[in-house]
Amino acid sequence: MNKILYLTSELFPLIKTGGLADVAGSLPPALTRLGQEMRVLLPAYPEVMRKVKQPSLLASTRYYNQEVKLLETRLPENGLSLWLVHCPAAFDRPGGPYINGNGEPWHDNALRFAIFCLVAVDIALSRLNLNWQPDIVHGNDWQSGLAPALLQLHSRRPATLFTIHNLAYQGLFDHQTFLDLDLPAGLWHLDGLEFYGQLSFIKGGLAFADRVNTVSPTYAREILQVKFGCGLEGLLQHRRHRLSGILNGIDSRVWDPKHDKYLKAPYGTENLEQKSINKTLLQQQLGLPVDSDIPLIGMISRLVEQKGLEIILQGMADLLALPVQLVIVGTGDTHYELQLSHWANRHPDQIKVIIGYNEPLSHRLEAAGDLFLMPSSFEPCGLNQIYSLRYGTLPLVSNVGGLADTVVDADAENIKIGTANGFVLPNQTADDLLATLRRALGLWQTDTWRQLQLTAMGNDYSWRSSAKHYLDLYHLALGDRRGAMG
Incomplete structure (x- = not known):
């Protein structure tokens, strides 16, 4: 000892x-x-x-x-x-x-x-x-x-x-x-x-x-x-x-979709269909159109350049041209808060921006999301992508730091051998962000998507x-x- x-x-x-x-x-x-x-x-x-x-x-x-x-x-x-x-x-x-x-x-x-x-x-x-x-x-x-x-x-x-x-x-x-x-x-x-x-x-x-x-x-x-x-x-x-x-x-007792105290519809790999209830509840809570067929993208982050805010904002117009909803929770640099809030005001049916840290909402967004956005320029470890994996919310990340160590890209080979659990940008650019998102949406609501979720939720992320x-x-x-x- x-x-x-x-x-x-x-x-x-x-x-x-x-x-x-x-x-x-x-x-x-x-x-x-x-x-x-x-x-x-x-x-x-x-x-x-x-x-x-x-x-x-x-x-x-x-x-x-x-x-x-x-x-x-x-x-x-x-x-x-x-x-x-x-x-x-x-x-x-x-x-x-x-x-x-x-x-x-x-x-x-x-x-x-x-x-x-x-x-x-x-x-x-x-x-x-x-x-x-x-x-x-x-x-x-x-x-x-x-x-x-x-x-x-x-x-x-x-x-x-x-x-x-x-x-x-x-x-x-x-x-x-x-x-x-x-x-x-x-x-x-x-x-x-x-x-x-x-x-x-x-x-x-x-x-x-x-x-x-x-x-x-x-x-x-x-x-x-x-x-x-x-x-x-x-x-x-x-x-x-x-x-x-x-x-x-991660603290696997706090971050556990089966026993999460903030969720009204807990779920696991054996009843993954329950996850969609959390999506419906969050759409209602935030005033988004309730539609289980629209992919919901979540992001919980400090709003600073490191976290990929530049390429997100560069690609925002094209991103919102896709059939998606985007929910961003966080606080940080004022100019990012203002720009994101501007987009949210212009597209209230597609994007919600909640400025500030909110623990219950963070858990509910992890459970409700279909994809989790984390295109960082560097990331020593990252925890939110690990929370997302545990909740079956597929991370969309840059190929850096702890993101590279935890997220396996859903390319054809990784899908075939059963290791894929998310989507990885080839480079940290707005074009690659949009291309990777479109690639993810191509698998949305397929049997492959469910397999990616099960793989993501099946790993041990405990301390x-x-x-x-x-x-x-x-x-x-x-x-x-x-x-x-x-």
Whole structure:
């Protein structure tokens, strides 16, 4: 059994902006079931504090002249031990975890997540008299990137693992911020936290963690290339022997069409015809024409360029010339929200755009849809295509990252051998998006379509397999650490 301190800046169901929250809410419980002793460290945002029950005080300390308390509670869903970094000056404010009400990053994000990392370091080095010290510190994304950098300065430290969920978000700040945070001067160099004259939080994890992984095998290979490396491909090439990819799982109890609490008509492979009832109900709910013979395309996404919004909008006129309905749920860049809403206003019988995140609607759309649209320019793992597979809603995706690792194109050969479960764009262009959609519609309401659905729903997408891969990675990190200590 290993003692693992898991660092995350968001955690479903307490606080969520993206896939990290889903992973943080599912992987630690899966590791607990495999015998690991987990402690999850999370900032005490107001939204989190409203949802947790009676946290108790573990320790008090100070950083940057701010009082910081470490609180403990447990998640009622699974009993997971949750430690909260309670620092009102850093985290007690309205808005999101990273951005304010105007959609701009908090001006003091560097200070906020430096405090978060300093708490992690003090726990890791047994400085807070907790009578608990981790064997492994597992950080996620730039918000926890300083922890491996600071820990590597100490000879008697735990092993470290750093997981990249999206390399495009790097935690970049100016050099003055590095000085203001009073970080060790020895960390400011090309092979350290310095990135073209800026402070890079994510480099702390990439350069100094014993092991680094991404959330799909294909993305782990892609980020070694200039196209996907976001300027860090040189460092990642240098550390490629410590880099690997583990495909995310999903919480198969939450995302299960047979037992989904948000569905009025649950279904499985044995009663797949029930799926169409969910489509009828959603068409009624959203004011779309109720017609089981019109393919319903769903999209649940952050509305940002990465997710393929450019090629969707370029092809929208031609897409809406097809006999389809399109439902898009998400929030993101204002210009995408406005353009999509414009199309929805012009074609109210074909397209509905719901701005904002809505968990019940997300489940109902996954169940109601015939196709799921996810033509990302890059996708570290992606979860919605996996949810879609489990719900028999065939994904239409780009051939990148985790999409390439989970969706098998319905070409003639893959259909023949029974592995096809969706549709893959040859290239990420509007023309290929439309051509692939037309190809999918050519199979709509055929026996082949049902076979694709059954194949999609038949795979195991649970965390159990992925969690075992993380156990293997923990053992490698511990081995690296022991080797370094001689």
